[in-house]
Amino acid sequence: MEITFHGAVREVTGSMHLIESRDNRILLDCGMFQGRRRETNEKNQTLPVDPGTITNVVLSHAHIDHSGRIPILTKNGFNGRVLCTRATADASIYLLKDSAHIQESDADYLNYKTVRSFLSGLNTSGPNKKISKKKLDHIKKELKHEGHRINTEKINELLVKYRLEGVTPLYGIEDAQNALGFFEGYPYRTPMTIGKEAVCTFYEAGHILGSAISILKFHENSRSYTICYTGDIGRFDKPIIKDPALNFFNGDLDIDLMIMESTYGDRIHGPLKDLKPRLKEIFTETFERNGTVIIPAFAYGRTQELLYMIHELYNNREVQRMPIYVDSPLATDITRVFGEHPEVYDSDTHETFLKKGQNPFLFQAVHFVGSVEESMALNREENPHIVIAASGMCEAGRILHHLRHKIHNPRHTILIVGYMAKNTLGCRILDQGEAYEKSGRKGPPPLLKFLNKTYPLNAHVEKLDGFSAHGDRNEMIRFLNRANLRIKKIAVVHGEEDQSLAFAQHLQNEGFPAFVPHPGETIRMDPD
Numbered sequence: 447m448e449i450t451f452h453g454a455v456r457e458v459t460g461s462m463h464l465i466e467s468r469d470n471r472i473l474l475d476c477g478m479f480q481g482r483r484r485e486t487n488e489k490n491q492t493l494p495v496d497p498g499t500i501t502n503v504v505l506s507h508a509h510i511d512h513s514g515r516i517p518i519l520t521k522n523g524f525n526g527r528v529l530c531t532r533a534t535a536d537a538s539i540y541l542l543k544d545s546a547h548i549q550e551s552d553a554d555y556l557n558y559k560t561v562r563s564f565l566s567g568l569n570t571s572g573p574n575k576k577i578s579k580k581k582l583d584h585i586k587k588e589l590k591h592e593g594h595r596i597n598t599e600k601i602n603e604l605l606v607k608y609r610l611e612g613v614t615p616l617y618g619i620e621d622a623q624n625a626l627g628f629f630e631g632y633p634y635r636t637p638m639t640i641g642k643e644a645v646c647t648f649y650e651a652g653h654i655l656g657s658a659i660s661i662l663k664f665h666e667n668s669r670s671y672t673i674c675y676t677g678d679i680g681r682f683d684k685p686i687i688k689d690p691a692l693n694f695f696n697g698d699l700d701i702d703l704m705i706m707e708s709t710y711g712d713r714i715h716g717p718l719k720d721l722k723p724r725l726k727e728i729f730t731e732t733f734e735r736n737g738t739v740i741i742p743a744f745a746y747g748r749t750q751e752l753l754y755m756i757h758e759l760y761n762n763r764e765v766q767r768m769p770i771y772v773d774s775p776l777a778t779d780i781t782r783v784f785g786e787h788p789e790v791y792d793s794d795t796h797e798t799f800l801k802k803g804q805n806p807f808l809f810q811a812v813h814f815v816g817s818v819e820e821s822m823a824l825n826r827e828e829n830p831h832i833v834i835a836a837s838g839m840c841e842a843g844r845i846l847h848h849l850r851h852k853i854h855n856p857r858h859t860i861l862i863v864g865y866m867a868k869n870t871l872g873c874r875i876l877d878q879g880e881a882y883e884k885s886g887r888k889g890p891p892p893l894l895k896f897l898n899k900t901y902p903l904n905a906h907v908e909k910l911d912g913f914s915a916h917g918d919r920n921e922m923i924r925f926l927n928r929a930n931l932r933i934k935k936i937a938v939v940h941g942e943e944d945q946s947l948a949f950a951q952h953l954q955n956e957g958f959p960a961f962v963p964h965p966g967e968t969i970r971m972d973p974d
Contacts, residue, residue, distance in 0.1 A: 447664060447671050447971040449703065449937075451963040452494045453477060456943040459511040460489060463705060463939070465673065467664045470501045470641035474660070474675050474705070478514025478545070478616075490515060490616055494966070498523035501641045503628075505530040506677025507657035508537040509746070510545050517542060517617040517625040528629045529640060531648055533656030533787045535631030540779040541746065546622035549615035556613045558589055558596045561604045634658065634790075635695070647698060649691035652680030653915050654747045655784055659691060661698040671971050674704040674933070678940065679917045679925060683718055685754050686784070686806065688792045690917070692929045701933045702971060708941030709916040711949025716911035722755050728861060728908050729765045733830050737857035740905075742845045742872055744838040745777035747915055748864055750784050752834055753807045758798065760811060771824055773815040773835040773844045781807050781814070815844075825851045838864050840872035840896075849875075850897055856887075858905040863913045871896050879907025919949060923956060936960040937969070 447467045453460035453475075460479035465472040479489040497519045505528055506512055516528060530538070562585055569581045591597050605612040632638050632648060640646045643665040648658035660675040682689045732739050743749045749772060759765050772778060785805055788796075799806045815821050821844050824833070835845040852858040853875075860879065866872035871894070878892035882903065891902040917925065926933070936958050938950045946962045953960035963969070 447666055448968050449673070449705075449971065450966065450968040451705075451937065451939060452966065453479070454511070454707075454940040455963055455965045455967070456941075456946055457965075458709060458940060458942060459486075460515075461506070461512045461677075461940060462494070462515070463675070464495055465662065465664075467641075467644065467671075468666045470644050470664070471495075471499055472640060472644065472662065473500050473503045473519075475506055475512045475677070476503055476515045476519050477512040478510050480511055487616070490518070493518060493522070496523070498525065500524055500526055501644075502526040503528045504640060504646055504660050504662065504675070505534060505538075506651070506660060506675065507531075507654055508534045508541050509654065509678070510541060512677065513538055513542065514545050515616075516628075517546065517621040520625040520628050521617065521621050524628070526628070528625075529638060529646065530629065530631055531634060531656045531658050532631035533783065533790055534658070535629045535656075536783045536786065537656055537746065537780060538629060539626055540776060540783070542622040542625060543619060544776050546615070546617055546619045550618050553613045553615040554596050554598050554601070557598075557601050557605060560610055560612065561601050561608075562586065562589060564608060564610055565604075647695065649694060650688045650790070651677050652682070652684070652687060652690035652917075653678040654680070655687055655750075655787060655790060657687075661694065661701075663698070671702050672698065672700055674701045674931065676704065676706045678707050678709065678915070679922055680915055681715070681718065681917050681921055682924065684915075685751060686792065686795055687790050690925050692925070694930055699930060699932055701931050702935070703969075704931075704933050704936045706922070706936050706938055707916070708922075708938045708946045708949040710914065710918040711922070711938070711941050711945040711952070713918050713945070714920060715914055715918045718912055721910060721912050722758065724910055725755055726759055726764050728859060728910075729759070729768075729832070732857075732859040732906070733766050733768060735857045736830055737855070737859060738827075738830055738852060739832045739859045739861055740845070740848050740852055741832065741834045741861045741863060742838050742840050743777075743834050743836070743863055745774050745836050746780045748838065748913060749774070749777040749834050750781055750807055751913060752863065753781070753812065754795075756811075756832070757804075757806055757809050760809065766830075767811050769829075769831040770812045771815050771831060771833050771835075772812065773821050773824060773833055773848070775816065777834070777836060778814040778816070821847065824848075838872070839866055839870040840875060841870050846871075846897055850899075850901065853894070853901045853903055853905050856904045856906065860905050860907050862907065862909040865914070875903065875907060876909060879903055879905075880909070883907060919952060922949070923952065926953075926956070926958060933958060938962045 450464045453462035461475035461477035463474040479486040565585045566577045637647045646662045651657040651659045662673045664671045836843040938946045950960040
């Protein structure tokens with residue numbers, strides 16, 4: 447039996463590992479690479495495996511860096527099943543369609559820019575070869591519906607007419623919809639057949655709603671092999687879902703190979719107990735200024751955790767009960783999925799909310815914003831409130847318009863609750879905002895450019911550490927030391943190279959034989 451590490455190897459995104467036995471080819475995840483557009487497009491367009499030869503896919507959870515290439519797989523000859531937990535199957539309905547919408551929208555915008563640039567070049571004049579504003583406005587109007595919506599049909603016609611190189615989306619809404627027909631959801635701790643003499647059982651991973659640790663058992667040539675794929679491991683003692691599993695069935699204890707993530711393999715998170723008191727402090731200070739709290743947050747997981755904590759604060763009357771607006775259609779859909787799966791909640795959630803007949807995420811102060819018109823009206827709201835909006839790194843979506851209306855006013859607070867990648871607007875807000883706060887807010891405020899305009903960063907900027915859905919180094923070591931598994935070897939994946947190498951060294955220091963594979967590397971599971 448062989449295992450090839452195709453994705454999220456010495457990097458974080460694009461999870462994909464292939465297990466090949468005599469009778470089966472099982473794919474662990476089929477994730478999308480995320481990063482710089484050109485580099486990731488090249489990686490995502492070509493699958494390293496022939497979809498028609500794959501028996502089944504075992505999907506650890508619904509995040510796009512683990513599931514995002516499944517529509518490419520299913521539209522290119524895959525005839526198996528995508529096996530996952532029930533909650534993951536339900537969340538994937540919305541996440542894959544949203545991913546497809548992003549692919550189509552990005553392609554439309556890039557093609558619009560290509561055609562606009564070409565037509566502008568045809569209409570330049572004078573010694574400086576510049577286009578007049580009137581001609582440029584005419585071109586833009588020709589390429590859009592009603593002044594703002596891209597006219598895809600017209601742009602595609604011009605791409606063909608002038609033989610311009612256009613961009614094709616990786617997949618569209620129809621492809622995503624078709625892919626969902628391959629999904630089969632199973633309960634945790636229920637063995638299921640995934641191939642000939644091959645069985646898989648899901649255990650709680652604690653990372654996100656529906657996330658699973660997969661124990662895969664194969665029988666080949668009178669020999670049994672057991673592989674544990676952790677997917678992404680969550681934190682202990684976080685609200686809503688159960689902690690990472692520590693007690694596994696007796697038949698699943700002897701692990702020949704564990705494939706383990708290392709996202710924060712050399713880092714330590716802030717204490718979870720500090721989150722709610724700090725959230726209370728930030729809300730109180732902002733409301734005393736008669737201000738609004740603007741929170742860029744990921745739709746899947748982070749938004750629901752925030753609603754849970756705010757609900758607790760409101761129930762305990764620890765802060766003023768200001769209106770809360772969730773301004774993200776995707777977050778609205780995913781919150782509904784969370785509400786439909788109380789079977790995965792931890793005991794604290796049952797005690798705090800369910801036994802009192804309360805939904806953790808739906809309460810009187812919460813309003814889910816649907817239409818663009820509602821969102822625009824909310825931009826102009828002057829009374830104090832809380833806005834949770836996509837995208838988490840402030841690169842796109844409705845959050846930009848809330849920032850545009852509030853970033854210049856010192857009454858308001860921008861609350862950062864997640865990782866901000868380099869070169870994103872969220873990162874610039876965090877870095878420059880923190881520096882301005884440390885200076886005592888003396889002198890002119892930093893200036894930030896977005897939506898084609900420059901804005902002074904007068905709003906307060908705060909950061910809450912500890913919301914990460916990934917366990918840190920100590921929590922992953924805790925999982926290994928306290929789980930009743932007997933592990934022979936660990937392959938360290940899903941981490942930047944420095945994190946993976948450091949975590950492998952930590953594991954070796956703890957007595958676990960560990961190694962970091964290279965992209966595309968194949969290892970053979972030889973009999974003892």
